[in-house]
Amino acid sequence: MAESWTNSSAAADLLIGLDRAAPQALHRQIETAIREGIRSGRLPLGASLPPTRALATDLGVSRGIVVEAYQQLVAEGYLSSRPGGYTRVAAGPAPASPAAAVEPATEVRIDFGYGRADVAHFPRAAWLRSLRRVLTQAPNDRFGYSSGRGVPELRLALADYLNRVRGTVATPDTTVVTNGFAQGIALLVQVLAARGARRLAVEDPSPDDDARLHARAAGLEVIGVPVGPDGIDVTALAAVRADALVLTPSHQWPTGGVLPAPARAAVLRWARANDAVVVEDDYDAEYRYDRAPVGALQGLDPDHVVYAGTASKTLAPGLRVGWLVAPRALVDDLAAAKVTADRGGSAVDQLAFADFLAGGEFDRHLRRMRPVYRRRRDTLLAGLARHLPEFRPAGVAAGLHLVTWLPPHLDEDAVVRTGLARGVGVHGVGPYRLTPGPQGLIFGYATLDPPAIDEGLGLLAAGLRAH
Incomplete structure (x- = not known):
């Protein structure tokens, strides 16, 4: 051989x-x-x-x-x-150089992007103090694999905070920590599908990712329910048969409507009649400017509502910290799905957030940011009145964005293109609809300082006048 x-x-x-x-x-x-x-x-x-x-x-x-x-x-x-x-x-072709980045046709210089907190204000010093305490004081067993529910310290701190600030009925045993809302809704859809769910109802308009994407991937039919000025149309909902409903009752995304008490009661009656789960996406409830906060829907019926929250809009999306407060019948399955997904997530980040919450740093951060975002919101409203008076703002009392409904002679796609030509990023409502409806634009203001907001509106208005 x-x-x-x-x-x-x-x-x-x-x-x-x-x-x-x-x-x-x-x-x-x-x-x-x-x-x-x-x-x-x-x-x-x-x-x-x-x-x-x-x-x-x-x-x-x-x-x-x-x-x-x-x-x-x-x-x-x-x-x-x-x-x-x-x-x-010493021979052969030279090593290939990295491909040159393709430059966009027009650079977006002022972007009214939505759904983003201003991470420049992330409280680094306070977060570092929490990390140091965690790394020196946390029990050794906290650094092992978790049960899937999340570390006990964070579940306790979250339950205390949510019950105090949002009016939930939460306990550590009904709280599951997730990697943001995206993972939370993915786990919930997975669990509901395994239990026989076949149809998911969503608001129309609503985000086109997360819930809708995961539901379709799991083989569920997605049904849109129209939204009115105050949120979901409960008359239309009454005719819908679904196993779950994803709702943003405290600040409808993207229109900004706040679901009134009679409509909330109607949603819960619908859930009981259909033996369905209502998923309450409470994505930006901490930011209220012109009205008192509205309590969470979950507090009215914790057996039929899954409360979903996240630190992405309040601290930073890069933390990847979210939570579900679920009916007890779903908690074990959600925790098991979480273990299968990622073995429970980062214990260090969860412990740091628990310390951050329990020590009052989260409340202090929110108190610092509310006037910052309110000034930016006020600048946006004043700029719209001055530069684009035909645009009708809605959903202005809370959150990090608002919607403007367009006059009949304007097409939202054309306005978006006009903005891009001037280096201004604006976004239409149309891509988030399941069925046609009024045309409008979404203006996020959280990441723009007041001069940039006013300049961007002036550029957009000049572009529209030129056309």
């Missing part, structure tokens, strides 16, 4: 295999392997080859054999070598 020799280090890097029974001399075999590597581009121009002694050791041959192979390839121009230096590849 022919004997061959390969090794897992230097020789393997060059893909050199020696056949000692072959008629070709060993140094010729080495030359051939390296030459083919250069010609194929696998060994690019400028690549360093192993020292002759190291390669000889790996191949189990004398150093002279490797030296002879290298010298022949240097003579042919494939390699270059100098005393005391590396032997390098």
Whole structure:
């Protein structure tokens, strides 16, 4: 049998295999392997080859054999070598440079993007203090795999906070910590589908990702329920048969309607009659400017409502911290799905957020940010009145965005294109509808300072006048 020799280090890097029974001399075999590597581009121009002694050791041959192979390839121009230096590849195409980034046709200089907190105001010093306390004081077992519900400290802190601020009926045992709302709704859809759910109802308009995306991926039918000025149309909902309903009752996304008490009661009657689950997406309830906060729907019927919240709009989306407060019948399945998804998430981040909450830092951060966002909201409203008086604002009392309904002679896609041509990013309501409806624009203001807001509105207005 022919004997061959390969090794897992230097020789393997060059893909050199020696056949000692072959008629070709060993140094010729080495030359051939390296030459083919250069010609194929696998060994690019400028690549360093192993020292002759190291390669000889790996191949189990004398150093002279490797030296002879290298010298022949240097003579042919494939390699270059100098005393005391590396032997390098001297032939072949130059290494490919990274592809140049494709520049957008028009740079968006002022972006009224929505759904984003101003992460420049993230309370780094306070968060660092929480991290230090966690790393020095947390019990050792907290750094193992979690049960899927989340660390006990965070579930306790969340239940206390949500009951105090949002009027929920939450306990540590009914709270599941997730990696943001996106994972929370994905886990919930997964659990409901496994329990036989076949149809999910959503507000129309509503976000086109998260709930709708995961429901369709799980094979559920998605049904849209129209939205009026105050939120979901409960008259239309009464005719819907679904296993779950995703709702934003405290600040409808994106129109900003607040569901009144009679409509809330109607939603809960619908849930009981259909043995359905209402998913309450409470995405920006902490930011109220012109009216008192509205309590969570979950507090009225914790057996039929799953309360979903997140730190993405209040602290930073990069933390990936969210939570579900679920009916007890769903908690075990949600925790099991969470373990399957990621073994429970980051204990350090959860413990830090628990300390941040319990120490009052979260409340202090919100108190600092409310006037910041309110000034930006006020600037946006004043700018709309001055530059674009035909645009009708709605949903202005809370959150980090507002909607403007357009006059009949304007098309939202055309307005979006006009803005882009002037370097202004605005976004239409149309992409978030399941059925046609009034045309409007979504203006996020959380990440723009007042001068940029006013400048962006002026540019958009100038573009519309020019057309």
